[in-house]
Amino acid sequence: MKETEQQPNNEEEEKMQHLRFKANELLLREQWEQSIQTYSQFISLCQTRISNPRIRPDPKLQKSLCLAFSNRAEARSKTRDFDRALKDCDEALRIENTHFKTLMCKGKILLGLDRYTTALNCFKIADLGHPSNADSETLNGYLEKCKKLESLSRSGGFDFSNWVSNGFKGKFPELAEYIGAVQIKKSEISGRGLIATKNIDVGSVLLVTKAIATERGILPESKMENLGENAQMVMWKNFVDKVVESTSNCERTHFLLSKLSVGENEEGLEVPDTSAFRPEVEQDYGFLNEKIEVGVMLSILDVNSLVEETFSSKFSGKNGDYHGVGIWVLASFINHSCNPNAKRFHIGDHVIVHASRDIKEGEEITMGYFDVFSPLKNRKEMVKNWGFDCHCKRCKFEDGISVKQEMGEIEMGYERGVDVGSMVYKLEESMRRWMVRGKMKGYLRASFWKVYSELFVSEKLMMKWGRKVPTMEIVVESVAEAVGGDERVLRVVIEGMKRNGGGGVVEMEKAMKLGKGVYGKVMKKQAMRSLLSLTKLGII
Numbered sequence: 071m072k073e074t075e076q077q078p079n080n081e082e083e084e085k086m087q088h089l090r091f092k093a094n095e096l097l098l099r100e101q102w103e104q105s106i107q108t109y110s111q112f113i114s115l116c117q118t119r120i121s122n123p124r125i126r127p128d129p130k131l132q133k134s135l136c137l138a139f140s141n142r143a144e145a146r147s148k149t150r151d152f153d154r155a156l157k158d159c160d161e162a163l164r165i166e167n168t169h170f171k172t173l174m175c176k177g178k179i180l181l182g183l184d185r186y187t188t189a190l191n192c193f194k195i196a197d198l199g200h201p202s203n204a205d206s207e208t209l210n211g212y213l214e215k216c217k218k219l220e221s222l223s224r225s226g227g228f229d230f231s232n233w234v235s236n237g238f239k240g241k242f243p244e245l246a247e248y249i250g251a252v253q254i255k256k257s258e259i260s261g262r263g264l265i266a267t268k269n270i271d272v273g274s275v276l277l278v279t280k281a282i283a284t285e286r287g288i289l290p291e292s293k294m295e296n297l298g299e300n301a302q303m304v305m306w307k308n309f310v311d312k313v314v315e316s317t318s319n320c321e322r323t324h325f326l327l328s329k330l331s332v333g334e335n336e337e338g339l340e341v342p343d344t345s346a347f348r349p350e351v352e353q354d355y356g357f358l359n360e361k362i363e364v365g366v367m368l369s370i371l372d373v374n375s376l377v378e379e380t381f382s383s384k385f386s387g388k389n390g391d392y393h394g395v396g397i398w399v400l401a402s403f404i405n406h407s408c409n410p411n412a413k414r415f416h417i418g419d420h421v422i423v424h425a426s427r428d429i430k431e432g433e434e435i436t437m438g439y440f441d442v443f444s445p446l447k448n449r450k451e452m453v454k455n456w457g458f459d460c461h462c463k464r465c466k467f468e469d470g471i472s473v474k475q476e477m478g479e480i481e482m483g484y485e486r487g488v489d490v491g492s493m494v495y496k497l498e499e500s501m502r503r504w505m506v507r508g509k510m511k512g513y514l515r516a517s518f519w520k521v522y523s524e525l526f527v528s529e530k531l532m533m534k535w536g537r538k539v540p541t542m543e544i545v546v547e548s549v550a551e552a553v554g555g556d557e558r559v560l561r562v563v564i565e566g567m568k569r570n571g572g573g574g575v576v577e578m579e580k581a582m583k584l585g586k587g588v589y590g591k592v593m594k595k596q597a598m599r600s601l602l603s604l605t606k607l608g609i610i
């Protein structure tokens with residue numbers, strides 16, 4: 071031994087041993103926070119010892135340090151502190167670059183963060199040198215899952231057929247984050263929006279995004295002692311807490327959330343690079359030290375959170391009292407329009423947005439933030455609740471026409487519930503006189519869809535008015551072209567087919583196309599048929 075070399079003293083040795091045992095025990099008992107603290111103490115002592123040039127390098131100590139980083143990574147991942155967990159994994163791998171346990175831990179964290187390619191690399195390296203006692207079935211499972219999700223996130227080739235054909239029972243279909251032919255750009259409606267980068271067919275998936283946070287629960291309708299309101303407040307508070315936790319634990323989430331609108335002065339907002347929303351893209355978020363202020367955070371959530379619609383909760387077999395709220399960053403760039411071209415539905419924590427009608431390159435992707443199958447007056451009230459004035463084409467057109475006397479009479483009739491046949495007739499006649507053409511007809515028919523649908527499903531009324539008004543097929547086509555697919559329109563079509571003994575091939579093809587607009591073309595024909603029959607039965 072060199073003269074200058076020191077021997078570690080026994081007291082220090084014992085302290086380190088003790089910390090290591092204690093940390094391991096806490097980890098086994100799933101006391102994550104305490105085990106993180108204890109590993110940190112052990113790591114700090116280890117590092118001091120290793121960095122002391124007067125102590126002989128000890129390979130055993132290096133091994134213990136590697137394991138401590140690895141275990142602390144595991145504990146941190148359990149507390150959802152993914153950034154720091156990944157840093158710990160990297161520290162461990164710096165000491166031993168094929169450390170199996172660390173590679174597995176890192177791979178699982180990356181997979182959870184939807185970084186499939188990097189996760190796959192970890193599992194591949196783990197596979198190369200896995201110890202003989204390792205659980206190779208689990209490892210193979212992860213390898214397969216990463217490969218599948220990576221391919222889905224590249225191709226967008228989602229297929230929910232089996233799940234749909236099984237009546238939405240069993241495990242949710244596997245979903246990967248996906249960005250289709252869309253890009254964030256300046257919007258003509260307001261601020262930034264998502265714009266189509268090529269022509270898109272009805273039903274094509276535009277994006278699949280996992281929520282930053284969601285909160286779900288039962289919200290009773292009861293007005294008694296404000297039960298419903300209180301439950302709503304509790305749900306919102308839990309949701310906000312979850313978002314705050316996610317943003318403080320993850321620099322990326324914090325960065326992405328900070329790009330969202332607070333609903334004011336949108337014209338001056340920066341247009342972020344769409345690729346920043348791809349989980350795989352690595353960025354340096356170090357410069358972003360400033361925390362989002364609480365007030366700003368609340369406004370961001372107010373403006374951008376989405377409520378899971380009833381259709382999705384039925385998908386999950388839940389009843390009408392069941393509600394969910396969440397925030398999906400990329401979907402937050404989609405502006406509202408009363409003539410939307412996209413629809414969303416939720417599966418688990420993912421939102422899937424698809425084209426509800428054909429979309430042209432350069433067209434803005436829009437969704438209905440609320441029910442757009444209602445007259446201008448009702449939509450204006452709903453948009454007021456959202457805190458903005460709607461700048462969409464349909465509102466501009468209907469605003470212009472609302473001054474006509476007949477329009478006022480039709481609206482009054484709608485509110486009073488007068489004979490639906492005469493209302494449809496009056497509207498169609500007025501449109502003819504005003505020379506309303508193309509999509510504009512679809513806009514007005516969608517506004518008064520309720521009366522059109524009542525007329526089309528009533529055999530008695532159709533006997534009286536059938537010859538004086540356009541056919542159901544003509545109306546449906548114009549509505550779907552103008553406002554996109556909708557379950558209610560589909561239901562009327564299916565009712566019609568049922569009355570005609572099931573409809574022919576052409577009718578079925580048309581219903582399938584409408585179905586694609588409503589549910590997306592992520593299903594094989596057979597699964598779409600089962601969906602149509604569930605729609606027919608009013609189950610969804």
Ligand SMILES: C[S@@+](CC[C@H](N)C(=O)[O-])C[C@H]1O[C@@H](n2cnc3c(N)ncnc32)[C@H](O)[C@@H]1O
Binds near residue numbers: 458460
């Ligand atoms: C979820 S954000 C949509 C993206 C937003 N335009 C941006 O730049 O981040 C919702 C906000 O966009 C604006 N917005 C959305 N649809 C609109 C519309 N049809 N007319 C006017 N403003 C709209 C409103 O300010 C609304 O609060």
